[in-house]
Amino acid sequence: MQSSRYRFFHVIKEATEEMVSKFCDIDYKNEIAIIAEYNSNGKKRNVGVVRLFIDSGLQTGEFAILVADNF
Numbered sequence: 670m671q672s673s674r675y676r677f678f679h680v681i682k683e684a685t686e687e688m689v690s691k692f693c694d695i696d697y698k699n700e701i702a703i704i705a706e707y708n709s710n711g712k713k714r715n716v717g718v719v720r721l722f723i724d725s726g727l728q729t730g731e732f733a734i735l736v737a738d739n740f
């Protein structure tokens with residue numbers, strides 16, 4: 670929960686359909702996501718993600734980094 674609050678500046682209790690669509694349907698011309706994966710004893714776990722967003726005019730952008738609380 671702490672990492673979610675740091676990323677979104679508040680706790681998100683339930684993701685809306687719009688949020689899920691935004692994070693799953695990536696427009697590779699203007700955004701990209703890179704996942705950090707941890708492998709322990711043959712079990713893989715996603716522990717982080719970095720996202721980069723560029724506006725359509727390629728003048729501004731933003732990035733976000735989210736790492737699991739215990740990492």
